[in-house]
Amino acid sequence: MNRKPLSKVLFGLALLAGLLLSHQAIRALDNGLALTPPMGWNSWNKFGCEINEQIVREMAQAMVSSGMKDAGYGYIVIDDCWQVARDAAGNILIDEKAFPSGMKALADYVHSLGLKFGIYSDAGTKTCQGRPGSWGYEFQDARQYAAWGVDYLKYDWCNNGGQNSTAAYSRMRDALAVCGRPIVYSLCEWGSTKPWTWARDIGNLWRTTGDIQDCWVCKKDWGGLGVVQILDLQVGLESAAGPGHWNDPDMLEVGNGGMTATEYRAHFSLWCLLAAPLMAGNDLRSMTPEVRDILTNTEVIAVDQDPLGRQGRKVRDDGDIEVWSKELADGNRAVILLNRGEAEAKIAVKWTEIGYPNKTSALVRDLWLKKDLGKFAGGFSAAVPSHGVVMIKVSP
Numbered sequence: 305m306n307r308k309p310l311s312k313v314l315f316g317l318a319l320l321a322g323l324l325l326s327h328q329a330i331r332a333l334d335n336g337l338a339l340t341p342p343m344g345w346n347s348w349n350k351f352g353c354e355i356n357e358q359i360v361r362e363m364a365q366a367m368v369s370s371g372m373k374d375a376g377y378g379y380i381v382i383d384d385c386w387q388v389a390r391d392a393a394g395n396i397l398i399d400e401k402a403f404p405s406g407m408k409a410l411a412d413y414v415h416s417l418g419l420k421f422g423i424y425s426d427a428g429t430k431t432c433q434g435r436p437g438s439w440g441y442e443f444q445d446a447r448q449y450a451a452w453g454v455d456y457l458k459y460d461w462c463n464n465g466g467q468n469s470t471a472a473y474s475r476m477r478d479a480l481a482v483c484g485r486p487i488v489y490s491l492c493e494w495g496s497t498k499p500w501t502w503a504r505d506i507g508n509l510w511r512t513t514g515d516i517q518d519c520w521v522c523k524k525d526w527g528g529l530g531v532v533q534i535l536d537l538q539v540g541l542e543s544a545a546g547p548g549h550w551n552d553p554d555m556l557e558v559g560n561g562g563m564t565a566t567e568y569r570a571h572f573s574l575w576c577l578l579a580a581p582l583m584a585g586n587d588l589r590s591m592t593p594e595v596r597d598i599l600t601n602t603e604v605i606a607v608d609q610d611p612l613g614r615q616g617r618k619v620r621d622d623g624d625i626e627v628w629s630k631e632l633a634d635g636n637r638a639v640i641l642l643n644r645g646e647a648e649a650k651i652a653v654k655w656t657e658i659g660y661p662n663k664t665s666a667l668v669r670d671l672w673l674k675k676d677l678g679k680f681a682g683g684f685s686a687a688v689p690s691h692g693v694v695m696i697k698v699s700p
């Protein structure tokens with residue numbers, strides 16, 4: 305029998321293992337970022353395509369002066385419409401009318417305030433607003449972002465030409481991995497190919513639905529959804545979320561004018577219970593004290609940012625009345641009593657529904673009143689306004 309010398313076989317095996325390992329090293333997302341859900345501001349919900357460097361600078365200033373930075377917000381992200389074309393060498397060109405100082409100067413300014421800078425592109429030929437996409441330019445664009453000082457990339461899915469989503473998003477993941485700068489990678493394929501089943505090793509966060517609208521319930525033909533419609537689509541995705549990889553039910557509409565303060569409080573509470581990324585989408589320069597108080601409630605934000613990284617889940621669904629619960633690192637629970645109905649309702653939760661023995665006596669703190677309500681045995685109940693929540697922390 306013609307045997308290969310053992311040394312040759314071993315060498316072959318070592319080579320194969322080496323190849324597999326180096327491939328793995330590039331493929332697994334291990335960028336150490338977004339260990340808690342990212343918090344920041346994004347231009348899209350309020351400004352759409354009408355965005356420019358002056359607005360971005362003022363928004364960064366307002367993030368600091370409003371107390372949002374102190375509450376944990378850090379990323380200032382420019383969404384679609386900053387890019388206009390490519391030059392002959394394929395370099396992406398910015399809209400010089402809107403961004404006359406250039407992206408490097410803008411990133412430097414944002415960094416000078418102790419904040420981080422984010423940008424947007426698309427895995428297809430064109431962005432959703434018809435600007436140049438990154439398909440075929442992934443490595444060149446990633447290098448450019450790093451040179452500008454970008455810390456966060458939102459990557460959209462318009463004009464994707466029927467590509468395989470995993471392959472398309474992996475390509476930019478691999479480009480970011482070698483661009484020389486840590487960049488949070490935010491996938492925006494609207495849940496269309498179930499990213500919660502494949503994106504964990506590719507991105508730090510992935511959109512789970514179509515675009516949020518500034519309404520409680522409403523539906524656009526093109527896929528836009530209201531707050532509670534998006535909420536319903538998060539059920540069942542819980543196990544995909546954790547430190548470094550989050551389900552993203554889309555950016556916040558708090559303060560954009562289409563909902564009541566009660567509804568905005570509910571929207572914000574639910575996003576925090578879901579361990580959702582908290583990207584404010586309103587005009588931070590002119591928000592009312594009421595809106596600012598919602599966005600900067602540090603007790604509610606602490607639920608979102610809890611280091612255990614559990615996404616909360618619905619534990620009871622009685623039609624318009626729901627109870628949601630999130631396990632926290634210290635063993636306590638954050639609980640939301642949600643009233644989707646048109647009239648005030650009394651909502652009760654039993655401790656057994658949130659994983660505690662029936663006889664438990666627990667301290668209840670109201671996270672919006674910022675007040676300890678006392679010790680409760682067996683459970684708790686409260687009157688909840690229409691389209692509102694009561695949000696509590698339960699500590700046995």
Ligand code: GLA
Binds near residue numbers: 348460492514515
């Ligand atoms: C898509 C995204 C939005 C926004 C727009 C920009 O609709 O889902 O979040 O980025 O594109 O064109």
